[in-house]
Amino acid sequence: xxxxxxxxxxxxxxxxxxxxxxxxxxxxxxxxxxxxxxxxxxxxxxxxxxxxxxxxxxxxxxxxxxxxxxxxxxxxxxxxxxxxxxxxxxxxxxxxxxxxxxxxxxxxxxxxxxxxxxxxxxxxxxxxxxxxxxxxxxxxxxxxxxxxxxxxxxxxxxxxxxxxxxxxxxxxxxxxxxxxxxxxxxxxxxxxxxxxxxxxxxxxxxxxxxxxxxxxxxxxxxxxxxxxxxxxxxxxxxxxxxxxxxxxxxxxxxxxxxxxx
Amino acid sequence: xxxxxxxxxxxxxxxxxxxxxxxxxxxxxxxxxxxxxxxxxxxxxxxxxxxxxxxxxxxxxxxxxxxxxxxxxxxxxxxxxxxxxxxxxxxxxxxxxxxxxxxxxxxxxxxxxxxxxxxxxxxxxxxxxxxxxxxxxxxxxxxxxxxxxxxxxxxxxxxxxxxxxxxxxxxxxxxxxxxxxxxxxxxxxxxxxxxxxxxxxxxxxxxxxxxxxxxxxxxxxxxxxxxxxxxxxxxxxxxxxxxxxxxxxxxxxxxxxxxxxxxxxxxxxxxxxxxxxxxxxxxxxxxxxxxxxxxxxxxxxxxxxxxx
Numbered sequence: 001x002x003x004x005x006x007x008x009x010x011x012x013x014x015x016x017x018x019x020x021x022x023x024x025x026x027x028x029x030x031x032x033x034x035x036x037x038x039x040x041x042x043x044x045x046x047x048x049x050x051x052x053x054x055x056x057x058x059x060x061x062x063x064x065x066x067x068x069x070x071x072x073x074x075x076x077x078x079x080x081x082x083x084x085x086x087x088x089x090x091x092x093x094x095x096x097x098x099x100x101x102x103x104x105x106x107x108x109x110x111x112x113x114x115x116x117x118x119x120x121x122x123x124x125x126x127x128x129x130x131x132x133x134x135x136x137x138x139x140x141x142x143x144x145x146x147x148x149x150x151x152x153x154x155x156x157x158x159x160x161x162x163x164x165x166x167x168x169x170x171x172x173x174x175x176x177x178x179x180x181x182x183x184x185x186x187x188x189x190x191x192x193x194x195x196x197x198x199x200x201x202x203x204x205x206x207x208x209x210x211x212x213x214x215x216x217x218x219x220x221x222x223x224x225x226x227x228x229x230x231x232x233x234x235x236x237x238x239x240x241x242x243x244x245x246x247x248x249x250x251x252x253x254x255x256x257x258x259x260x261x
Numbered sequence: 262x263x264x265x266x267x268x269x270x271x272x273x274x275x276x277x278x279x280x281x282x283x284x285x286x287x288x289x290x291x292x293x294x295x296x297x298x299x300x301x302x303x304x305x306x307x308x309x310x311x312x313x314x315x316x317x318x319x320x321x322x323x324x325x326x327x328x329x330x331x332x333x334x335x336x337x338x339x340x341x342x343x344x345x346x347x348x349x350x351x352x353x354x355x356x357x358x359x360x361x362x363x364x365x366x367x368x369x370x371x372x373x374x375x376x377x378x379x380x381x382x383x384x385x386x387x388x389x390x391x392x393x394x395x396x397x398x399x400x401x402x403x404x405x406x407x408x409x410x411x412x413x414x415x416x417x418x419x420x421x422x423x424x425x426x427x428x429x430x431x432x433x434x435x436x437x438x439x440x441x442x443x444x445x446x447x448x449x450x451x452x453x454x455x456x457x458x459x460x461x462x463x464x465x466x467x468x469x470x471x472x473x474x475x476x477x478x479x480x481x482x483x484x485x486x487x488x489x490x491x492x493x494x495x496x497x498x499x500x501x502x503x504x505x506x507x508x509x510x511x512x513x514x515x516x517x518x519x520x521x522x523x524x525x526x527x528x529x530x531x532x533x534x535x536x537x538x539x540x541x542x543x544x545x546x547x548x549x550x551x552x553x554x555x556x557x558x559x560x561x562x563x564x565x566x567x568x569x
Contacts, residue, residue, distance in 0.1 A: 004345050007386065008377035021389075022422040025461045029490035033421040033459075036487070036497060040384045048383070078381040081339030081352055082314045124317030152316070194319045 010034070011041050012074055045073040048086045053113045055170040056094070056106060068097060084121055088114055105161030105181045112167050112198070115155035115189040119196045122153035127245035136250045144219040148212050148241070149249035153191035156206045156213075160184045164200040190246055197244075204232025205240065280305050280332055280366045280478055280523035284545035287527050292535045293323035300330065301539050304546070305366065307334035307525050313363075314355045324363065333365040334478060334525065336447075339381065342401045342415075343374035343388040353408045360409050367478055367523070369414035369447040370405070372398065372435070389424035390434040395441075402442040414445040414477045419452040419484075419498030423460055431456070432470040439472045446471060448519075449480035450512045451504070451527075455496040464511055473519050481512055481545060482527040500529035503541055513548055521549045 006019040018034035049069040050057055057065040072093050078086045091114060094100055095107035136143050157163055162179055164187040169176040186206030188199045201209070208225035216224070225232040241247050283304025288296075296306075306327060313320055313335075327333075337356060340348065360368055373385035388394045406413055417435060429437075439446060448471065457464035483502030489495040504512075504526065516522065524545045528538060 002345055003389075004374060004377055004386075008380065008382060011382060011384075011386075012380075021425050023425045024422065024489065025459075026489070026491050026493050028493065030422055032490035033495065036421045036495070037384060037386060040497075041382050044383045078383060079379050081311050081349075081376070081381045082355075083311065083381075083383060084315055121315035121318045121320065124321070153318075191318060194322060 011038055012077055014038060042070060042073060045077065045086070046070055048083050049073070049090060052087050052117050053090065053110055055113055055167050056110050058170050059103065059106060059109065059166070060100065064099075068094070068100065071097070084117060088118075090114065105159065105163065105166060108157060108159035108161055108163040109166050111159075112157045112163055112187055112189065115157060116196045116198065119153035119155055119189050119191045122151070122191060125152055125248045127151065128247045128249060132250065133242065133247065143250075144222075145217050146250050146252060147215060147217055148247050149251060150209065150213055150241070151190060151246045151248050153189075153196075154209065154213070154246055155189040156201065156210045157187040157189065158203070158206050158210070159186070163187050164198070167198060188240075190244060192244065201240075202229060202231065202233070202236075204229030205237040208232065208234070208237050209241075280334055282521035282523055283549060284524045284526065284542040285332075285334065286538050286542050287525065287529065288324070288327065289528075289532050290320065290323070291532060292538070293319070293327070295535045297323070297326055297330075299535075301535075303331065303539065303542055305332035305334055305523060305525075307336050307527075310335050310337040310356055310359050310368075311339045313359050321362075328363050333363055334367040334369065334523075335360060335363065335365040337368070337370040338385070339375055340370045340401075340405065341374045341376040342370055342398055342405070343372060343386070343394065344376055344401075345374075345397060346376070346378075348401050348404055349376070353405065356405075357409045360411065367414060368409065368411055369416055369478065371416045372418050372438075385418060387418060387420040387422060387424070390427040390429045390431060392428065395429075395434060395437055399438055399441045402438065402444050406442065406444065412443065412445055414447040415439075416447040416449050416480065417452050417456075417471075419449070419455040419459075419496075421459055421495065421497075432467050436470070436472050439475050445475045445477040447478045447480060448473075448476045448515065449482070450515055451480065451482040451484060451508050452498060454505075454508050454511055455484050455498050458494055458496045465514055468511070468515055468518065476519050476522060479512065479515065479519075479522050479524040480527050481508060481524060484508075500527050501531045504544075509544070509548075512545070516548060521551075524549065 003019060003021065010016040010018050018031045022030035022034060024030055024033060046066050046069040050065065072090060076089060076093065091107045091110035094110050100106050136146065162181050162183045162185045164185045165174055165179040166181060168174045169179050186201040186203050188201045190197055204225040207228040208221050211221035211224045222234050281304045285303060285305035285307055288306040288308050308324060313324060340352060340356065371385050374388060375382050375385060402413065402415065415438060435446065438444065453464050453467055456462055481504045482498065482500045483504055485497040485499040485501060487495045487497055526538065526542045526545065
């Protein structure tokens with residue numbers, strides 16, 4: 001085992017002794033000094049999670065959050081050097097974290113918060129120009145067979161819980177006591193200029209956007225959305241996409257809706 | 262992007278790949294708008310390369326605009342030059358992309374490692390000063406410099422432990438790295454002070470034994486205090502407080518050897534409001550301009566303490 005292997009393992013696992021071969025000028029226990037590195041690593045990871053998931057932290061309290069984040073960080077240290085996206089599997093972890101079982105909506109709130117970070121840093125892609133859009137809208141029959149490429153910052157969070165209201169209550173947009181967590185909600189996250197916007201969507205609109213993102217035609221996406229939500233309103237959903245400038249392209253080709261981070 | 266535009270008269274004639282011999286500040290998102298609004302007279306800004314390895318959004322929006330107005334230093338924290346493993350090609354590519362996009366006057370990285378296997382440890386970890394480490398570090402710097410097609414500056418580390426297997430001291434190690442690779446030095450004066458306390462080294466002798474002609478930038482930052490296992494003082498390179506008086510004194514001593522040199526005030530936690538950070542950069546600027554000496558700096562430190 002290399003020196004750096006034992007050093008790295010001991011950093012993430014406080015039950016391991018500090019690596020051998022460390023020296024101190026005064027002969028003091030190197031374990032105490034090694035603990036500075038342990039603390040730097042763990043605190044920096046927990047702080048990174050706290051920055052990305054402020055509402056999750058509000059919902060469970062700082063002490064609980066930091067304890068949960070520590071368990072997460074020990075098992076899931078970053079795999080990327082780009083710390084902005086650290087915690088992209090935090091929601092899955094929260095979902096199966098036994099001490100958080102009494103708050104079943106917590107994982108979906110975490111998903112929403114991670115989506116906001118991803119939307120913030122998403123690629124700068126211009127929305128479709130008005131001329132092309134008007135030409136496409138002028139021929140509704142043909143439009144239905146086309147595919148819409150949505151802006152890379154668009155994220156849809158479908159939840160059996162009131163994921164939007166729980167988040168909004170922590171932006172002082174809603175009173176938390178008026179929120180019934182057990183109401184199913186769908187949230188839309190996207191970048192609007194330099195800000196990230198978060199809106200509540202109907203279940204149908206959410207499913208419509210998600211189906212478009214998978215590369216299906218407008219007609220297919222409308223069909224899927226209608227089956228999911230019999231109150232789905234295609235006109236309203238399209239109006240939201242156009243008004244918020246979320247359509248990047250209209251194409252006849254199949255596409256994979258993926259952008260680089 | 263041109264680098265000749267809008268730079269003030271104080272930076273006229275500076276070659277493209279050198280920071281002006283003025284003070285700068287680490288660029289924080291919380292200060293983006295205020296900097297654009299107030300256009301402070303400051304020598305340069307520095308960013309962590311990894312924060313700009315994102316596809317788009319406000320970070321690139323603001324850095325692009327700030328870069329049009331100021332010289333820039335790109336400072337990497339994730340290359341893991343000291344790791345006993347090959348450099349990550351994907352990371353080198355991302356680094357080259359950031360450097361190409363912003364064409365900074367300076368690019369620097371650390372004498373440290375921060376990755377193991379596929380795990381990123383998000384801290385700057387120490388390596389023993391041995392021939393094996395030296396060869397590895399030099400090979401990694403050679404590879405980096407040829408990949409990004411520019412000279413890099415290597416920063417001296419802040420460390421909390423030493424290794425029994427080390428066969429040379431840190432200054433000897435750095436001299437040899439600079440000699441073999443042609444890289445420059447980013448002299449972190451706070452790190453020198455932190456190490457001088459943590460390992461009972463003579464800070465001034467250490468600085469005097471470095472290849473000072475190759476220094477391209479100086480870092481100043483604040484530290485935190487702890488105790489080691491014997492109750493002796495242990496300093497932590499925390500970047501969470503104003504620069505301490507001992508570090509200002511060591512900085513003045515360093516400038517006496519290097520002459521005026523681009524100097525960064527680093528602040529990464531408990532980031533204060535822009536005017537306070539700007540005022541701290543002003544203290545370095547005063548020393549750089551050879552105006553009042555340390556007595557005046559002291560009074561400024563006290564004044565900042567009052568503002569805080």
